[in-house]
């Protein structure tokens with residue numbers, strides 16, 4: 001390939017990298033706002049809000065199109081980045097003539113390929129932990145709210161008063177209702193029939209039938225009651241909670257990955273505008289400042305999510 005063809009194809013790749021990179025920045029903002037709910041909205045209300053949000057994200061057609069655009073943007077960005085790096089290494093004259101790294105950029109620029117690869121490793125791990133479970137295997141527990149009730153029972157013969165504690169489990173459906181699905185006698189650690197008070201086992205412990213993992217049916221009438229929400233909130237919380245022996249490793253991995261992401265964005269944000277030819281001398285200093293703020297604030301906020309979950313759970 002002649003130098004000029006190589007140069008043109010490099011320009012095209014940089015153009016696509018810039019477009020996809022800026023698109024991925026908008027994804028990061030949306031993803032961050034959704035995930036910040038994990039630390040700012042707590043308790044059952046927060047869990048419900050996050051699971052409703054995750055359901056909406058997985059079912060809204062507009063969001064689905066955006067999701068597929070994100071996957072394509074990620075692949076184009078990564079493939080173009082790898083090809084540009086290989087191309088630059090192979091064609092030294094082009095590298096020195098048009099892109100002398102030491103002369104026109106800092107450490108982050110020279111290490112973009114390494115930083116990008118580390119982000120790919122983070123993404124592969126991240127998607128395997130959450131996205132794979134949520135979208136592919138659907139191995140997510142259903143959203144169950146548990147409330148405890150207790151009352152005192154007096155033995156008419158002896159007069160002795162005993163405290164009876166029950167746990168009532170409710171399933172949250174997409175109709176916004178909490179449906180009672182089972183009652184557990186906490187004194188005897190057995191499920192009970194709430195009408196008779198007798199202990200039940202196996203299929204009888206649950207008052208509803210669940211089909212395909214989340215469709216809820218009335219056991220007696222076989223009528224569809226609704227769709228149960230998946231509990232992605234608990235999956236994320238458990239992942240970063242101290243109860244999980246690997247959580248600390250996970251938190252450290254996320255924090256280091258966010259520092260790497262920050263470096264990548266530090267160089268990438270402003271250079272994307274340059275690659276697109278939008279480097280107007282009047283606006284470039286402002287764009288550079290916005291880029292610097294973006295590359296600090298966004299990774300910082302992402303990084304505090306696992307830290308705060310770990311500290312609180």
Ligand code: HEM
Nearest residue numbers: 031035054058067070126130131134135236302303305306
């Ligand atoms: C503390 C930080 C983060 C948390 C708690 C988090 C959590 C999640 C969860 C729960 C999902 C699955 C959602 C679903 O598919 O329904 C997800 C998907 C995803 N995450 Fe993250 N994430 C974090 C940071 C990041 C970062 C920094 C990136 C990119 C560099 C990222 C990229 C993605 C992508 C590309 C998906 C798939 C999105 C889709 O299917 O539309 N995440 N994340």
